[in-house]
Amino acid sequence: MPDPGTLTEVANDRPGPALNAAMAETSEAVSARLSELLPEVDAPEGRVAAAMRYSALAGGKRLRPFLVVRSAALFNVSPHAALTVAAALEMIHTYSLIHDDLPAMDDDDLRRGRPTCHRQFDEATAILAGDGLLTRAFEVLADPVSHADPSVRCELVRELAEAAGAHGMVGGQMVDLMVERGIGSPEIDVAGITRMHQMKTGRLILFAGIAGPIMGKASSRMRASLHAYARDLGLAFQIADDVLDETGSAQDLGKTPGKDAAAGKSTFVTLLGLEEARSRAKLLSDQAVAHLDVFGPEADLLRAVARFVVERDR
Amino acid sequence: MPDPGTLTEVANDRPGPALNAAMAETSEAVSARLSELLPEVDAPEGRVAAAMRYSALAGGKRLRPFLVVRSAALFNVSPHAALTVAAALEMIHTYSLIHDDLPAMDDDDLRRGRPTCHRQFDEATAILAGDGLLTRAFEVLADPVSHADPSVRCELVRELAEAAGAHGMVGGQMVDLMVERGIGSPEIDVAGITRMHQMKTGRLILFAGIAGPIMGKASSRMRASLHAYARDLGLAFQIADDVLDETGSAQDLGKTPGKDAAAGKSTFVTLLGLEEARSRAKLLSDQAVAHLDVFGPEADLLRAVARFVVERDR
Numbered sequence: 001m002p003d004p005g006t007l008t009e010v011a012n013d014r015p016g017p018a019l020n021a022a023m024a025e026t027s028e029a030v031s032a033r034l035s036e037l038l039p040e041v042d043a044p045e046g047r048v049a050a051a052m053r054y055s056a057l058a059g060g061k062r063l064r065p066f067l068v069v070r071s072a073a074l075f076n077v078s079p080h081a082a083l084t085v086a087a088a089l090e091m092i093h094t095y096s097l098i099h100d101d102l103p104a105m106d107d108d109d110l111r112r113g114r115p116t117c118h119r120q121f122d123e124a125t126a127i128l129a130g131d132g133l134l135t136r137a138f139e140v141l142a143d144p145v146s147h148a149d150p151s152v153r154c155e156l157v158r159e160l161a162e163a164a165g166a167h168g169m170v171g172g173q174m175v176d177l178m179v180e181r182g183i184g185s186p187e188i189d190v191a192g193i194t195r196m197h198q199m200k201t202g203r204l205i206l207f208a209g210i211a212g213p214i215m216g217k218a219s220s221r222m223r224a225s226l227h228a229y230a231r232d233l234g235l236a237f238q239i240a241d242d243v244l245d246e247t248g249s250a251q252d253l254g255k256t257p258g259k260d261a262a263a264g265k266s267t268f269v270t271l272l273g274l275e276e277a278r279s280r281a282k283l284l285s286d287q288a289v290a291h292l293d294v295f296g297p298e299a300d301l302l303r304a305v306a307r308f309v310v311e312r313d314r
Numbered sequence: 315m316p317d318p319g320t321l322t323e324v325a326n327d328r329p330g331p332a333l334n335a336a337m338a339e340t341s342e343a344v345s346a347r348l349s350e351l352l353p354e355v356d357a358p359e360g361r362v363a364a365a366m367r368y369s370a371l372a373g374g375k376r377l378r379p380f381l382v383v384r385s386a387a388l389f390n391v392s393p394h395a396a397l398t399v400a401a402a403l404e405m406i407h408t409y410s411l412i413h414d415d416l417p418a419m420d421d422d423d424l425r426r427g428r429p430t431c432h433r434q435f436d437e438a439t440a441i442l443a444g445d446g447l448l449t450r451a452f453e454v455l456a457d458p459v460s461h462a463d464p465s466v467r468c469e470l471v472r473e474l475a476e477a478a479g480a481h482g483m484v485g486g487q488m489v490d491l492m493v494e495r496g497i498g499s500p501e502i503d504v505a506g507i508t509r510m511h512q513m514k515t516g517r518l519i520l521f522a523g524i525a526g527p528i529m530g531k532a533s534s535r536m537r538a539s540l541h542a543y544a545r546d547l548g549l550a551f552q553i554a555d556d557v558l559d560e561t562g563s564a565q566d567l568g569k570t571p572g573k574d575a576a577a578g579k580s581t582f583v584t585l586l587g588l589e590e591a592r593s594r595a596k597l598l599s600d601q602a603v604a605h606l607d608v609f610g611p612e613a614d615l616l617r618a619v620a621r622f623v624v625e626r627d628r
Binding site for chain 2: 041043044045047048049052095099102103104105122123124125127128130131132134135136138139141142143150151153154155157158161162164165166167170171172173174175177178183184192196199
């Protein structure tokens with residue numbers, strides 16, 4: 001139970017099945033929207049379009065799209081526009097996975113149980129597919145289909161570019177690689193690993209939280225609430241990932257547990273210990289929920305997903 | 315001499331020195347703007363920022379920025395805004411060179427006489443530097459610094475994304491690789507190679523031609539003129555490149571001449587023969603100049619650059 005001294009309104013706990021159903025519904029809707037926005041191309045260059053579709057339509061939890069869609073719903077944003085922005089964000093997430101999996105980066109053969117893009121196609125095609133998805137995401141955001149107001153579209157482009165760029169996701173990936181390969185000063189402490197994850201994965205999750213208030217032209221108070229919610233949720237998600245890597249079963253995870261720690265990689269678990277990591281993830285999840293106090297029951301699914309990220313078993 | 319039956323107003327030929335001076339001035343100004351927009355970063359992730367700067371500030375002809383700046387000047391666009399858009403376009407061009415040079419793509423060690431990004435840093439850093447430049451370009455275009463009107467900024471983002479994406483530059487690069495590696499049907503004829511180049515290099519040059527009229531909210535007639543100008547200039551540029559590859563000296567080119575043809579790669583020269591390729595490039599250059607008939611002497615530098623691309627020796 002969260003500490004009642006720091007949290008209010010921890011009630012409205014939705015049962016797991018409601019969250020599962022809502023997440024499955026969004027996942028299906030965003031896949032359909034991605035399929036529309038990334039059509040097959042009957043021309044020689046169709047090979048790169050096919051690789052983009054292969055990776056973008058591979059499924060996954062679709063956590064970021066869910067956050068976009070649910071936070072947009074708080075402000076009566078058109079569901080079609082929200083799904084469009086969610087799809088653009090998922091294109092950026094997908095491109096980052098394709099490039100991260102490349103031989104020169106993490107060199108992974110499997111992603112979500114299927115061959116990675118460069119194993120299914122080839123390395124050059126995978127590089128281009130990532131580039132194509134990154135480019136397409138901004139094209140979609142800048143199009144009137146994502147919002148009627150061009151100043152809102154520009155803000156979405158700017159915020160997402162900042163989140164994905166050299167000071168956000170790309171910068172976090174750079175630091176992660178440097179630590180792993182001992183480039184520069186390879187020592188990393190809890191503050192360093194927190195900063196790295198806030199850049200590498202946190203910034204995109206943050207965008208997912210504020211896309212709704214941007215589209216809905218929400219008050220700065222409501223936008224700040226969702227900003228704080230997504231920030232804490234993003235970090236909770238990452239710490240929970242490290243905990244799962246240590247404790248999960250290979251079957252649940254779809255990969256070998258303990259791989260990061262065994263590779264000598266610093267994680268929240270190696271730096272904090274299992275119990276402290278668990279307790280921090282739980283605290284952050286509780287804090288994320290508390291940031292939603294400004295909203296009523298209409299934010300219950302966002303509350304439920306903040307609990308889900310630390311309670312999931314994969 | 316161009317055929318007087320198809321061309322009018324081929325006068326106003328500026329001497330080479332005026333064009334050279336103007337191109338050198340733009341090149342310096344765009345490098346300065348790129349340096350401002352891509353600052354050094356004093357943090358662990360500064361490594362990727364350094365790689366982005368290394369490649370973006372390596373110089374080069376800066377043909378695309380020159381087209382942006384000169385076409386924007388026709389419509390009294392603020393020079394600072396034009397340079398900002400020119401710098402964003404050059405970031406996209408630079409990212410494409412970084413990724414094209416990667417071992418999985420063209421595997422080049424030298425670019426503009428210096429080690430390529432992945433040789434100077436490492437492969438992972440080069441992939442991330444390209445991703446970072448691509449992302450930063452859209453962030454800059456969507457920022458008020460590129461234009462006061464958000465609908466203009468959105469149009470710039472959309473047009474550049476379309477030019478750079480899977481139906482433009484990335485698609486052209488895909489086709490080029492497929493032809494080279496015999497993926498799919500490797501046969502390519504003049505129509506096929508023309509289409510490939512129009513995607514791979516032509517679309518970005520096209521954007522360079524229309525960025526000015528977009529920023530200046532020019533009439534559709536003037537925009538169409540610059541569109542046609544840039545389309546013909548882009549193809550003339552590519553054919554001239556193939557001619558130079560066949561006839562240029564190693565010293566002028568900074569690379570081994572005849573390398574493409576020796577590698578069994580189809581070029582305009584192998585498909586058309588040297589004389590026919592030369593004559594097509596000249597015809598396209600003349601056509602490009604003719605499309606500027608709607609403008610007066612204020613477009614003389616654009617006329618001069620259309621002649622320059624087919625007359626240059628490197």
